[in-house]
Amino acid sequence: MAASFGVSSAAVALADHAVKSSAFPLPSLTVIRSEARPISGRVNRSRKAGKISTHAVAAQTENPASAASKPGHEVLLFEALREGLEEEMERDPRVCIFGEDVGHYGGSYKVSKGLADKYGDLRVLDTPIAENSFTGMAVGAAMTGLRPVVEGMNMGFLLLAFNQISDNCGMLHYTSGGQFTIPTVIRGPGGVGRQLGAEHSQRLESYFQSIPGIQMVACSTPYNAKGLMKAAIRSENPVVLFEHVLLYNLKERIPDEEYVVSLEEAEMVRPGEHVTILTYSRMRYHVMQAAKTLVNKGYDPEVIDIRSLKPFDLYTIGNSVKKTHKVLIVEECMRTGGIGASLTAAINENFNDYLDAPIVCLSSQDVPTPYAGTLEEWTVVQPAQIVTAVEHLCR
Amino acid sequence: MALYLSKSGKFLPHFITKMSSLGMINLSSLGSCLSQNPPLLTEDGRTSYAAPGNDPTHFVCRRFGSVKADKLASISTNADSQLLNFPGGVVKFTPELKFLSDAPEERIHCYRVLDESGHLLTSDFVEIDKDIAVRMYKEMVMLQTVDTIFYEAQRQGRISFYVTAMGEEAINIASAAALSMDDFVFPQYREAGVLLWRGFGLQDLANQCFGNIGDNCKGRQMPAHYGSKKHNYFTVASTVATQIPHAVGAAYSLKMEGRDACTITYFGDGGTSTGDFHAAMNFAAVLEAPVILFCRNNGWAISTPVSDQFRSDGIVVRGQAYGIRGIRVDGNDALAVFSAVHTARKMAISESRPVLIEALTYRAGHHSTSDDSSKYRPIEEIEWWRAAQDPVGRFRKWLEMQGWWSCESDTELRGWARQEVLNAIQVAEKAEKPGLREIFTDVYDVPPSNLRDQEKSLRQTVQRHQRDYPHFQF
Numbered sequence: 001m002a003a004s005f006g007v008s009s010a011a012v013a014l015a016d017h018a019v020k021s022s023a024f025p026l027p028s029l030t031v032i033r034s035e036a037r038p039i040s041g042r043v044n045r046s047r048k049a050g051k052i053s054t055h056a057v058a059a060q061t062e063n064p065a066s067a068a069s070k071p072g073h074e075v076l077l078f079e080a081l082r083e084g085l086e087e088e089m090e091r092d093p094r095v096c097i098f099g100e101d102v103g104h105y106g107g108s109y110k111v112s113k114g115l116a117d118k119y120g121d122l123r124v125l126d127t128p129i130a131e132n133s134f135t136g137m138a139v140g141a142a143m144t145g146l147r148p149v150v151e152g153m154n155m156g157f158l159l160l161a162f163n164q165i166s167d168n169c170g171m172l173h174y175t176s177g178g179q180f181t182i183p184t185v186i187r188g189p190g191g192v193g194r195q196l197g198a199e200h201s202q203r204l205e206s207y208f209q210s211i212p213g214i215q216m217v218a219c220s221t222p223y224n225a226k227g228l229m230k231a232a233i234r235s236e237n238p239v240v241l242f243e244h245v246l247l248y249n250l251k252e253r254i255p256d257e258e259y260v261v262s263l264e265e266a267e268m269v270r271p272g273e274h275v276t277i278l279t280y281s282r283m284r285y286h287v288m289q290a291a292k293t294l295v296n297k298g299y300d301p302e303v304i305d306i307r308s309l310k311p312f313d314l315y316t317i318g319n320s321v322k323k324t325h326k327v328l329i330v331e332e333c334m335r336t337g338g339i340g341a342s343l344t345a346a347i348n349e350n351f352n353d354y355l356d357a358p359i360v361c362l363s364s365q366d367v368p369t370p371y372a373g374t375l376e377e378w379t380v381v382q383p384a385q386i387v388t389a390v391e392h393l394c395r
Numbered sequence: 396m397a398l399y400l401s402k403s404g405k406f407l408p409h410f411i412t413k414m415s416s417l418g419m420i421n422l423s424s425l426g427s428c429l430s431q432n433p434p435l436l437t438e439d440g441r442t443s444y445a446a447p448g449n450d451p452t453h454f455v456c457r458r459f460g461s462v463k464a465d466k467l468a469s470i471s472t473n474a475d476s477q478l479l480n481f482p483g484g485v486v487k488f489t490p491e492l493k494f495l496s497d498a499p500e501e502r503i504h505c506y507r508v509l510d511e512s513g514h515l516l517t518s519d520f521v522e523i524d525k526d527i528a529v530r531m532y533k534e535m536v537m538l539q540t541v542d543t544i545f546y547e548a549q550r551q552g553r554i555s556f557y558v559t560a561m562g563e564e565a566i567n568i569a570s571a572a573a574l575s576m577d578d579f580v581f582p583q584y585r586e587a588g589v590l591l592w593r594g595f596g597l598q599d600l601a602n603q604c605f606g607n608i609g610d611n612c613k614g615r616q617m618p619a620h621y622g623s624k625k626h627n628y629f630t631v632a633s634t635v636a637t638q639i640p641h642a643v644g645a646a647y648s649l650k651m652e653g654r655d656a657c658t659i660t661y662f663g664d665g666g667t668s669t670g671d672f673h674a675a676m677n678f679a680a681v682l683e684a685p686v687i688l689f690c691r692n693n694g695w696a697i698s699t700p701v702s703d704q705f706r707s708d709g710i711v712v713r714g715q716a717y718g719i720r721g722i723r724v725d726g727n728d729a730l731a732v733f734s735a736v737h738t739a740r741k742m743a744i745s746e747s748r749p750v751l752i753e754a755l756t757y758r759a760g761h762h763s764t765s766d767d768s769s770k771y772r773p774i775e776e777i778e779w780w781r782a783a784q785d786p787v788g789r790f791r792k793w794l795e796m797q798g799w800w801s802c803e804s805d806t807e808l809r810g811w812a813r814q815e816v817l818n819a820i821q822v823a824e825k826a827e828k829p830g831l832r833e834i835f836t837d838v839y840d841v842p843p844s845n846l847r848d849q850e851k852s853l854r855q856t857v858q859r860h861q862r863d864y865p866h867f868q869f
Contacts, residue, residue, distance in 0.1 A: 096651070122651060128681060133674030136640025137647065140658075143629060144579060144645040167634045168641070176622045176630035177612035178837040213838050236840040264843065311843040 072255045078248040080222035081111045084229030085149065087258065089119055092147060095233055097124045098134050099151030099188075108153045109189055109248050135161035135186065139168045143180045147233060155190030155242065156202035169238040170213030185232040186240045191282055191332055192380050193245035198368035201376075205242055205309050206338045216309040217263055218242040218281045222252040224307060227261030235263060242309070244282045266313035272302035274394055276320040278343060279330040280306045283381060287330050290386035299390060309339055317343075318351055325356040326393045330381055335363040360389050502708050505723045505755055508730040511783060513792025521573075521734040525799050531572050531729060532794055533808060535564040535787045538588040540812040541597065542760070545604060545618075548820055549764040554604045558619045560585045562759030565729040565786035566661075566691055568592055573736035574659060579649070580628045581642040581660040583635070584619060585691065589661075593626040597815055601823035613837070614829040636666035639675035639688065643749075646684035650747060657685040657743040659736075665696025667710050679749035680718040687739045688719070688751045691726065693758035698771040714751035726756030727786040730793070757784060831857065832869045 075083065089095045097112055103126040106113030116124035127134040131152060138148035152158040158165065169182050192201040205216055215237050219225035225243070232239035269284065270291060279287045284305045291301050302320050306313060321327055327347055331340040340361040347359055362381045370376055478487040508520045523531070542559035549557045560567055567588025574580075580589055587600065602609035604618035612622055612630065622630025629641065642660035649656055666672055667690060679686050690710040694701055707713060714721030720742065724735045732754060739750040757780040761768045768777065794800035835842055835850045842850070857867050 122647075125647075125682075128674065128677055130670065130674030130677070133640040133643075133671050133678060136637055136671060136675070137644030137678060140581065140629075140638075140641030140644030140646075141648045142644075143641065144648045146644075146648045146651065148644070163634060164637060164640070168632060168637055172630060172632065173839075174837045175612060175616045175620070175632065176624070177610065177615055179611065179622060179624040180630060181840070215839070311845050314844060 072253045074251055074253045075222050075226075076248065077219075077222045077225050077243075077250045077252075078109050078111050080226040080252075080254060081219075081229050081243065082113060082115070084226040085112065085233075086115060086118075088230055088233040089115065089123070092233075094145060095147045095149065096122075096141070097149045097151065098127050098138055099125075100127055100129060100153045102126060102151050107151060109243075109245075111243075112151070131157050131160035132162075132164050135164040136168065138184045138186075139164060139172065139182055142182045142184045142238075143172065147183050147185075149185045149187065149233060152186065152188030154200050154202070154245075155188045155204045156199055158186065158188065158204060159202070159207070161186075162207070165208065165214065165238075165240075166211040170211045173237075174213060181236050182238045183233075183236050184238045185229075185235075186238065187229075187232075187243060189243045189245040189248070191242075191244040191246070192364070192369050192376065195371055195373055195376060196245065196369075197371050200245075201369035203333045203338070203364075204240075206333045208240055209310055209339060209342060214238045214240055214310065215263055216240045216242065217307055218244075218309055220244070220247065220281050220284045220305055220307070222250060223254050224261055224267060224305075226254060227259055228263065228307070230260045231263045234260065239263065242281060246282055247285075262308075264308045264311060264313060266316040267305040267307050268302075268316070269305050270301065270303040272300040272324070274300045274324060275302065275326040275328055275390055276317070276324045277301050277303045277328045277330060277386070277390070278306050278317060279303065280309065280339070281332065283330045283332050286381060286383050287386055290383035290390070293383065293387050294390055297387075297391075299394060301390060306343070312343060312346055314346060314350055317347065321347060321351045322354045325354055327355065327359045328386070328389050328393055329359065329361040329363075330386055331361070331363050332380060333363055334366045335361075336366050338363050357393055360393055362386065362389055497706070498708055499712065503711050503723050505725050506731050506735060507725040507728050508734065509728050509789055509793050511789060513789055513794075513796055515793070520730050521737045523572075523730070523733060525797070527572060528794060528797070529799055531568050531733075532787070532790055532800060534568045534588065534592050535729070535790065536805075536808055537597075537812050537816075538564050538567055538591055539787055540809065540816050541587070541591070541600060544813065544816045544820065545600075546760070546764065548604075549618075553820070553824060554618050556618045556764055557604065558584050558763045559760040560588060562757050562780060562784070562786070563691055563693065563726065564588060565732050565790065566689075566726045566754050566756060569729040569732035570659070570661075570689060570736045573733045574740060575656065576627065577654070577656040578627065578740070579642070579645045579656070579658040580626075581638040581645065581658060582621075582628065582631055583638060583662050583666060583691075584631045584633070585663070586661045587619060587621060590621050590623065590626060590628050593623075593628060595621065595623055595626055595628070597819040598822060599623075601816075601819040602826065605820075605823040605826070606828065607823055607826035608829050609823070609826055610829070613833045615833075615837075636662050636669040636671040636675075638662070639666070639671050640678065642686050642688075643675045643679045643682065643684050646679065646686035646749075647682055650682070650684055655744060657687060657740055659687040659689055659740075661689045661691060663696060664690065664692040664694065664701050664704055664710065665699065666690075667713070668704055676713070676717040676719060676749070676751070683747050684749055685743040685747050686749045687736065687743055688749060689736070690751070690753045691756060692753055693726070693756045695758045695762070695768070695772070697762045697766060698768070700772075709753055709755070711751065711753040719749050719751050721751035721753065723753045723755060726754030727784045727789065729786060729790045756786075759785075830869045831867055 097115065099107065101108060102112040103116040103121055103124050112124055135150055138150045141148050165186065169184060172180050172182055190202055190204055205218065208214065208216060215235065217228050217232065217239060219228045219241065228241060232241050269288065277287050287303055291303055294301050302324055304316060304320055306317065329340040329343055331338055333339050340363050344359045344361050362385055364379050364381065367379060369379055478485050508515060508517055510516055538560060542561055545554065545557045546559055548554050563585060567586055571589040571592035576593060582589065599611065600621065603612055603621050606614035616630065617633065620631040620633065622628060629638065632638065639660050639662055642658045646658045649658065662672065676688065679688065692701065692709055696704055709723065711721045711723040722735055724731045726732060735752050739752055742748060743750050759777060759781045791800060791805065831853060832850065835846045838846060854869055857864060
């Protein structure tokens, strides 16, 4: 499989982003760059059109990928994740899954459904209820050559695994002087759902973002979910893949042929000129809903799904800021210490000269998520708030 | 059932012993449900399970895999409800309102081969030939020497920190000697001897403690936090007991590969109070993972004596609580430790099961260089253990009785060892420290943009203030 992904095509792809990745040797598979605009003058002829999709746009309504290549097939997001998992398990016998009820039960959101039947109870392992310990197990297995995918039944439960994630996952590659790698993927559903209660509505990306040594990505569409899952499994670093409880049933047509998306890249959802709206995961949909209203009101927002929560794709973000000079961040994290807080700092530091106005960050309040539907609804940023914020920014 | 046994060859001996010990039905082993390749549903064996149209959940599989429905009925009517097939297995009823005792009548006995004067107390031990025995002794002496001199070096301010294994030399060396190089070692931090046995050099030890350019951990960890992939010795982390689940995970990976190797993990009495210990023991049992769980019960967790750590009869009794075989050994007896580990290793690999070893010993040194244990325990106690139960001395006496060692050899060895260690320290001390670049490498496989920026910024700072920081270089 690896043979079909030539180093040359990856190397040529690098030329497009020379500033960003001058010292960044890519692994030898073609990683799809996300471009919103239909390919104009930037066609890379050396990209193999045969086996892999040459476009990487993931929009809800239109999908040039499907137009350019074969029709593809429709999947729900959880199925896309499963496809990604299954393809990687097929390709590499070292990939295994640990988690509660991932085996015969198929996982709490059915991401691993059918995999235990196909690969056996040992490779798709049901663990007892001890997150810190099965994450530790994954670290040990990873250090000895396996590539475990750990599922937290709900991301919030991974708080119990914090010690193993921060002190071992994130650190052992470093403290061992590079001798041991920890190629694990830690994934699970998080975010505010529909009345799941405070403990099941955690946004762990806030808590984990400081841990050195891990990468964090958040998927938001079936297309990027499958691509990120595959990329995360292939990565030599520990990757935390954030899924959202409410997005598992999103439907989209994805390519039949194999593809992987870049772990470190943001996704251009809707190019625009007036304001840069940065978001990720479920809030992407609230933003796009607000965008409809904004377009009707005559605004032209540029919407970027940052996807990579650690490290930030400051290249894509920077280009956007340089164009629009105004930034609105829409996140589900709480105000204090969230991804938005860090992103605000990073943009201010790096692109201060390009900003015409202070960055606005819309986040959830610093409260545990209440159960009652009406209360819960207003702890999450709503499209109306996004519209107001843009109108304010673009005054 | 029969079909399953034939497919899961590894589980066979385990199964049979379980079945015979339980008498009629084996429901407790998940082995019948775990298989590396054949899925539960597609085998012919499915018909023999005859699950009534449901997905074979573990419970269903266990229940129907072992007891046919008609047999179940006959049990309950015949024995007039003396037992019941609960989830988890058949249990007999009792009319007595009786609680299990909190402690066994007598503490579990401790396996010992040599007495304090080096005399053999039994013939029930694994014989070692002269070469191994002498090598074991030499390494024990070397470990003692390393500990003494490195400790002194810390006191002299040459290194910042050190942990000794005083009193646990037999545990370190004898357990290492009983393993193969293919076995993965997951240490806590008092197992430098295991690494010495495997061939990690004195210079390597010294380099790590001084964090110099020769350190294979690139100056990243505290002294005595060794790690060497080459020697299958996983880098020490300061976090307590986090290595136990790692060991279980690694054993899982060995099991997947079907390798002739096991993992071993060491931890202290204090470490057994952690959540990770509990869950790892449980996992190891459920997974049937080939791991040796070696507890160095040395009586102290910094200043906390075992009486404040737990109220069970030490650690060995916990094995049964998890369904794991265990043994208690005299940790100061090299032959006993060797025999126990040797046998445990065989069991772990051939039967694919975890084994618990509790080695009773005494922490003759301080917890670390940041501790003065005379503050919380009487000096007489420390002195007594050091002298009367010294594992090195005891082993030497046995060796001398075998005619394999002599006084002169001892003096010569100790003199040589001391010199070697001092040399290693001197060389390590003079060596350069790693370049500042190593702050940023190995965080990820490739440094991301934020780290590259941070490195650039640091480089600029150092260059700008070259005069104030002449020794720092990239």
